[in-house]
Amino acid sequence: xxxxxxxxxxxxxxxxxxxxxxxxxxxxxxxxxxxxxxxxxxxxxxxxxxxxxxxxxxxxxxxxxxxxxxxxxxxxxxxxxxxxxxxxxxxxxxxxxxxxxxxxxxxxxxxxxxxxxxxxxxxxxxxxxxxxxxxxxxxxxxxxxxxxxxxxxxxxxxxxxxxxxxxxxxxxxxxxxxxxxxxxxxxxxxxxxxxxxxxxxxxxxxxxxxxxxxxxxxxxxxxxxxxxxxxxxxxxxxxxxxxxxxxxxxxxxxxx
Amino acid sequence: xxxxxxxxxxxxxxxxxxxxxxxxxxxxxxxxxxxxxxxxxxxxxxxxxxxxxxxxxxxxxxxxxxxxxxxxxxxxxxxxxxxxxxxxxxxxxxxxxxxxxxxxxxxxxxxxxxxxxxxxxxxxxxxxxxxxxxxxxxxxxxxxxxxxxxxxxxx
Numbered sequence: 082x083x084x085x086x087x088x089x090x091x092x093x094x095x096x097x098x099x100x101x102x103x104x105x106x107x108x109x110x111x112x113x114x115x116x117x118x119x120x121x122x123x124x125x126x127x128x129x130x131x132x133x134x135x136x137x138x139x140x141x142x143x144x145x146x147x148x149x150x151x152x153x154x155x156x157x158x159x160x161x162x163x164x165x166x167x168x169x170x171x172x173x174x175x176x177x178x179x180x181x182x183x184x185x186x187x188x189x190x191x192x193x194x195x196x197x198x199x200x201x202x203x204x205x206x207x208x209x210x211x212x213x214x215x216x217x218x219x220x221x222x223x224x225x226x227x228x229x230x231x232x233x234x235x236x237x238x239x240x241x242x243x244x245x246x247x248x249x250x251x252x253x254x255x256x257x258x259x260x261x262x263x264x265x266x267x268x269x270x271x272x273x274x275x276x277x278x279x280x281x282x283x284x285x286x287x288x289x290x291x292x293x294x295x296x297x298x299x300x301x302x303x304x305x306x307x308x309x310x311x312x313x314x315x316x317x318x319x320x321x322x323x324x325x326x327x328x329x330x331x332x333x334x335x336x337x
Numbered sequence: 338x339x340x341x342x343x344x345x346x347x348x349x350x351x352x353x354x355x356x357x358x359x360x361x362x363x364x365x366x367x368x369x370x371x372x373x374x375x376x377x378x379x380x381x382x383x384x385x386x387x388x389x390x391x392x393x394x395x396x397x398x399x400x401x402x403x404x405x406x407x408x409x410x411x412x413x414x415x416x417x418x419x420x421x422x423x424x425x426x427x428x429x430x431x432x433x434x435x436x437x438x439x440x441x442x443x444x445x446x447x448x449x450x451x452x453x454x455x456x457x458x459x460x461x462x463x464x465x466x467x468x469x470x471x472x473x474x475x476x477x478x479x480x481x482x483x484x485x486x487x488x489x490x491x492x
Contacts, residue, residue, distance in 0.1 A: 085356040087339055087402045108400075115398050116380055118357075128356065132403060156392070176469025177450065178383065181392040182399060258468070 082118045086127040093136060093212050093237060099129040100233040107131055107235060109152060109187030112179050137186065137237060145243050151186025151236040158185060166247035166337070167205070170197050170265070173251070175258060186236040192284055193259070194225045194312065199285035200265035201241075201249060204276035208240040225284045244269045248337040250329040251279070254316045262322050264288075264329040266337055272296040275330055280311050280322045291330050301331050341405040345370065346414030354401040360394075361385045363401035364411060372412035372442050376471070383470035386443035386450075387411045393450035395469070412442035415449065425449055425487045434483030436474035443470050448484045457488060 088105075090096040100107060104126030108114055117123045131137060137152035142163045149158060159172035159180065174180055174188075174197050188198040189209060202209065202218045209216045212235045221229050230236070244267040251263030260279035267274055273295035275288045288306055295301070305327035311319035338353040345368050352367040364370045364387070373396060376384030380398040387396045388410040415423045422430060425448050435441040444467070451458055451466040458466065463481050472480060 082357045087356045087400070089402070089405075108403075111400070111403070112380065112398060115359075115400070119378065128400075130403060176383070177447070177466055178386055178393045178395045178469050179380065179398075181389075181394055 082115075083121065083124045085125055088127060088129045089133050090129060090131075091133055091135075093134060093235060096129050096131060096134060096235055097212050097233060099127070100235070102127055105129055105233075107190070109190070110154065110182040110184040111187075112175065112183040113187065113191050113193065131184075131186070131235070142243070147241045147243055149185055149239050149241070151189075151238055152184050153186075155180035155183050155185070155188075164205075164241055164243055164247070166244075166249050166265070166267070167201050167241065170201050170249040173197070185239060189221070189239065190228060190230060190236055192222055192226055192228050194281065194284040195254070195257075195259040195261075195263075195279040196285075197249070197251065197260055197263055197278060200260075200263050200276040200278040202239060202276075203285050203287060204265035204267040204274045205241045205244060205247065206267075206269055206271075206274060207242070209236055210238045210240065211236055219287075222285050225282060227284070242269055246337040248333040250333040250336065252325055252329065254279075256316075261317055262325040262329055264326060264333050266295075266330065266333040268337065273334075275333075277306075277326050277330075280306075280326050282310050282312055288326065288330065295334065301327070301334065303327075304330075339402050339405075341401055343404050343407050343409050345409045346411060352401075356400070356402060358401040359397055360387075360389075360399045360401045360404050360409075361396035363404075364396060364409070370411050370413050374439055374442055376439060376443075376473075381469075381471065382440065383443040383447060383467075384440050386446040386470065388446060388450060391453070393447055410446075410449075412445055415445055424490050425452070425484070428483040428487035428490065429480070432479050432483040432486055434476070434480045436472075436476045440470060440472045440474075444472070444480055448487065451484070452488055452491060456491065458484075460485065 088099040106125035108128045155171040247267035249265040251260040254261040262279045308319040308323035313319040342351040374384040376382035385397040
């Protein structure tokens with residue numbers, strides 16, 4: 082790993098000021114960025130540690146909404162339980178030690194195409210709050226490892242409207258334990274939303290055909306999305322992933 | 338250089354580190370505690386598992402600078418004050434929970450973390466909790482037996 086400077090802000094405004102420097106990057110829980118830096122796939126000149134910022138931590142529920150601070154760890158979300166499908170998702174990320182460091186904000190800002198949280202945020206129609214604006218889930222995820230965040234913009238919290246029913250089902254890639262395919266379904270005020278992670282070259286996406294079937298009272302039997310554009314690698318072909326999306330969506334709806 | 342101070346197994350340890358200094362390297366090289374092992378250096382194997390403020394963490398995937406002010410526990414802190422083996426360590430010895438021993442420090446620290454959260458884990462819960470700890474000798478069966486025995490003894 083190349084060397085770098087470190088700043089430890091204690092507020093969001095200090096962090097934003099520190100991130101304005103050339104070559105600066107935010108470090109949340111570090112469970113992706115530190116391994117990435119060890120491989121020299123990232124070499125920031127300065128890391129701005131978000132872990133000491135109290136205003137980014139904690140979980141609160143009110144008015145049918147669950148608000149989770151960006152620096153809240155997976156273990157803390159897993160232990161919360163006020164949105165059971167979300168807590169179950171968090172409890173199955175990585176392993177216990179990773180869950181004690183990794184954060185929801187870090188996962189969302191990275192937008193790994195096989196990460197779990199993006200599926201929950203997109204299916205739940207959550208809102209991603211940053212230091213300067215509120216971004217709807219539908220606008221937040223732009224593509225593989227790409228989000229709507231500007232340079233130096235920090236996620237501060239995520240607001241989940243609590244759904245009537247929800248479930249996350251995934252098949253792990255057996256070596257990395259990332260999702261080979263994961264499907265989050267949630268029934269909210271405007272009906273069902275279905276979000277798929279791990280499958281597409283473009284990252285997390287909504288499977289609109291399944292949503293239309295669910296909201297129109299139709300059946301998902303035999304349905305699968307087009308395999309075009311699905312990830313095709315040694316762990317699973319594009320056709321296999323498309324098939325899994327159908328299977329896991331049906332399982333998720335049955336479990337929700 | 339960045340100066341850091343942390344409490345390691347109840348004793349204060351200070352040092353000057355680079356930004357990139359990993360917590361595991363600080364513990365091994367500055368604190369001189371070489372019981373914590375670096376197995377894979379890619380956060381997969383869990384040999385470097387320690388406790389930071391009471392929670393299991395992979396010390397190869399945390400910067401020393403991030404641990405400034407933290408309470409750290411390592412495998413060296415698992416022994417009794419008189420130097421004899423602690424309950425979990427003794428159970429690993431008794432039940433042959435180690436073969437080459439390389440993964441053992443991380444296994445013991447994960448086991449301690451599990452038993453702090455769940456005093457009476459089932460075999461399935463033990464195996465699931467050890468998902469991030471890899472034993473190259475594949476000696477999982479006796480590791481699980483050792484943790485079950487330690488759980489019974491700690492009751």
